[in-house]
Amino acid sequence: MSEPKKRLLGRKRTVTEDPDPRPEVDDELTRLAAEALPEHRRKEWERSQHTGNGTKRSTAKEGSGEDAPQDSADDSVERDDMAEDLADEITRGARSTGPGTDETAAWYKIIMFGLILIGLLWLIVWYLLDYSWPIPSIGYGNVAVGIGLMMVGLVMTTRWR
Numbered sequence: 001m002s003e004p005k006k007r008l009l010g011r012k013r014t015v016t017e018d019p020d021p022r023p024e025v026d027d028e029l030t031r032l033a034a035e036a037l038p039e040h041r042r043k044e045w046e047r048s049q050h051t052g053n054g055t056k057r058s059t060a061k062e063g064s065g066e067d068a069p070q071d072s073a074d075d076s077v078e079r080d081d082m083a084e085d086l087a088d089e090i091t092r093g094a095r096s097t098g099p100g101t102d103e104t105a106a107w108y109k110i111i112m113f114g115l116i117l118i119g120l121l122w123l124i125v126w127y128l129l130d131y132s133w134p135i136p137s138i139g140y141g142n143v144a145v146g147i148g149l150m151m152v153g154l155v156m157t158t159r160w161r
Contacts, residue, residue, distance in 0.1 A: 033086040112156040119149030
C-alpha cells in the first residue's frame with residue numbers, strides 16, 4: 001500500500017455534529033405543515049410565531065445573565081402538541097374536499113343519476129323496439145341523445161361532494 005493511503009487510513013476523522021438538531025428540524029417541519037393549513041389556521045400559527053407562543057424557544061436562562069439556549073420539558077411537550085394539532089388539521093383537510101364545502105344537495109344527486117339512467121333507458125328502448133321508438137324520425141340520432149344524456153350526468157359527477 002502506498003504511503004499516502006496509509007496516512008489516510010491511519011488518520012482519525014472527527015465529525016462535528018450538532019448536539020440537538022431536532023428543534024430546527026421540528027420547526028421546519030411545523031412550518032411546512034402550516035403551509036398546507038387553511039388560511040385562517042395558518043394565520044393563527046403565524047401570529048403565534050410572532051408572539052413567541054409557538055415552537056420558538058427562549059434563548060436566555062431565567063434568573064441568570066447567560067445567553068445559553070434553554071430546552072425544557074415544557075417546550076418539547078408544547079412543540080409536540082402543536083405538531084399533533086397541525087397533523088390532525090392536515091388530515092381533516094385532506095379528507096374533506098376543501099374548507100367550507102358542504103355535501104351536495106339531494107336535488108343535484110337526483111338529477112345527476114336521473115340523467116344517467118334516462119340516457120341508458122333511452123338506448124335500451126331504442127334497441128329493444130327495433131330502432132323505431134322513442135323518436136323514429138331521427139334514426140341513429142337516438143344514440144346521440146342517449147349518450148348525450150349520460151354524458152351530462154357524468155359531467156355533473158365532477159361537482160359531487
